[in-house]
Amino acid sequence: MHAWPASEVPALPGKGRDLRIHDTATDGLVTLDPGPVARIYVCGITPYDATHIGHAATYNAFDLVQRVWLDTKRQVHYVQNVTDVDDPLLERAQRDGIDWVALAEKETALFREDMTALRMLPPRHYIGAVEAIPGIVPLVERLRDSGAAYELEGDIYFSVESDPDFGKVSRLDAAAMRVLSAERGGDPDRAGKKNPLDPMLWMAAREGEPSWDGGSLGRGRPGWHIECVAIALDHLGMGFDVQGGGSDLAFPHHEMGASHAQALTGEFPMAKAYVHAGMVALHGEKMSKSKGNLVFVSKLRRDGVDPAAIRLALLAHHYRADWEWTDQVLEDAVARLDRWRAAVSRPDGPSAEALVEEIREALTNDLDAPTALAAVDRWAVLQQEQGGTDEGAPGVVTRSVDALLGVAL
Numbered sequence: 001m002h003a004w005p006a007s008e009v010p011a012l013p014g015k016g017r018d019l020r021i022h023d024t025a026t027d028g029l030v031t032l033d034p035g036p037v038a039r040i041y042v043c044g045i046t047p048y049d050a051t052h053i054g055h056a057a058t059y060n061a062f063d064l065v066q067r068v069w070l071d072t073k074r075q076v077h078y079v080q081n082v083t084d085v086d087d088p089l090l091e092r093a094q095r096d097g098i099d100w101v102a103l104a105e106k107e108t109a110l111f112r113e114d115m116t117a118l119r120m121l122p123p124r125h126y127i128g129a130v131e132a133i134p135g136i137v138p139l140v141e142r143l144r145d146s147g148a149a150y151e152l153e154g155d156i157y158f159s160v161e162s163d164p165d166f167g168k169v170s171r172l173d174a175a176a177m178r179v180l181s182a183e184r185g186g187d188p189d190r191a192g193k194k195n196p197l198d199p200m201l202w203m204a205a206r207e208g209e210p211s212w213d214g215g216s217l218g219r220g221r222p223g224w225h226i227e228c229v230a231i232a233l234d235h236l237g238m239g240f241d242v243q244g245g246g247s248d249l250a251f252p253h254h255e256m257g258a259s260h261a262q263a264l265t266g267e268f269p270m271a272k273a274y275v276h277a278g279m280v281a282l283h284g285e286k287m288s289k290s291k292g293n294l295v296f297v298s299k300l301r302r303d304g305v306d307p308a309a310i311r312l313a314l315l316a317h318h319y320r321a322d323w324e325w326t327d328q329v330l331e332d333a334v335a336r337l338d339r340w341r342a343a344v345s346r347p348d349g350p351s352a353e354a355l356v357e358e359i360r361e362a363l364t365n366d367l368d369a370p371t372a373l374a375a376v377d378r379w380a381v382l383q384q385e386q387g388g389t390d391e392g393a394p395g396v397v398t399r400s401v402d403a404l405l406g407v408a409l
């Protein structure tokens with residue numbers, strides 16, 4: 001699949017710093033030392049509805065990771081998937097009487113437009129589940145042949161008990177896992193499973209549903225977790241730096257992914273840091289396609305909201321916080337954008353050398369974007385109240401805000 005165009009990332013004066021970030025698996029901050037090529041896998045959308053502010057907030061967090069690494073002059077090898085075949089997509093297509101392929105294509109195209117407008121840097125590899133099937137099948141066959149997976153009425157399940165490290169990503173107890181498994185795509189109540197938590201690796205073809213040749217597995221379609229493992233291992237290999245997604249992916253998705261990879265390679269963890277963004281709510285409840293309480297990025301754009309203001313609204317919240325989208329959040333962001341634009345539109349201003357370092361310091365400290373915004377606010381206030389004689393300063397601020405925060409002033 002093709003991704004979307006990259007906006008240019010200006011080079012900044014001084015030196016970038018290494019990222020310290022919260023890892024769910026150890027529940028602590030880790031300082032990543034990626035080497036010359038940093039490797040990150042971010043779970044992509046299931047394209048059955050338009051990009052909402054919750055998605056955008058999560059992709060914003062991982063865009064900051066990429067920008068921090070680029071600032072250290074590293075290359076970034078960023079991979080993202082599109083879950084372009086899965087139950088919710090097929091159900092929505094059925095409900096609306098449309099072709100599931102057309103639905104996935106339409107919503108993926110809109111996601112690309114939204115990401116481009118928000119200046120999210122694209123992944124180097126953007127891979128759909130369907131195109132990954134030829135790589136998924138041999139992995140499932142290997143898991144089955146090694147005894148880490150078993151068959152149940154034609155479907156293939158992964159046995160969580162085959163992984164001695166199972167549970168180390170989300171660190172939840174079995175009861176909590178069972179509840180979340182039922183809520184998030186699992187089938188803990190299906191009879192005949194070895195362990196209620198065992199997730200499906202390969203679903204045998206169902207009447208009226210799309211299916212693909214699965215070699216010795218028979219016709220069917222892939223399970224959700226193995227999709228991301230296959231794509232990540234194919235394009236990044238084991239031990240990459242960050243696997244990212246919203247906090248609702250810690251269990252079961254990233255837990256099961258780590259387990260699949262452990263069973264395949266004998267290694268744990270698949271990612272050095274498991275990074276999870278908080279959930280954005282609307283009217284007191286998590287924004288979710290299934291509930292329908294959504295604010296779409298594309299709708300805001302159509303209403304004439306500057307994408308830079310949407311981006312500032314996301315950045316005003318720490319990525320790990322759960323927060324609520326309100327009109328006030330957007331109004332504050334629009335006002336901030338106006339203040340910043342006025343401040344950089346002057347020919348000179350107060351020195352911005354310290355500001356670049358403050359933004360770097362904030363972002364490398366677990367992506368503390370609100371602190372970075374506060375630093376820019378202080379420079380803008382100084383500019384407004386006292387001005388300054390540094391002719392390069394407004395340009396440095398514009399470039400810093402663009403390169404590190406993805407906001408075009």
Ligand code: 5CA
Nearest residue numbers: 043044045046054055058083245246279280287
């Ligand atoms: N295709 C899978 C990942 S492989 C999936 O979870 N797709 S999704 O479309 O449901 O979500 C895409 C990303 O947005 C995930 O990282 C998810 O955790 C995140 N996300 C979904 N809803 C919210 C929300 N309300 N707030 C923040 N992030 C969210």
Ligand code: ZN
Nearest residue numbers: 043044228253
């Ligand atoms: Zn995923």
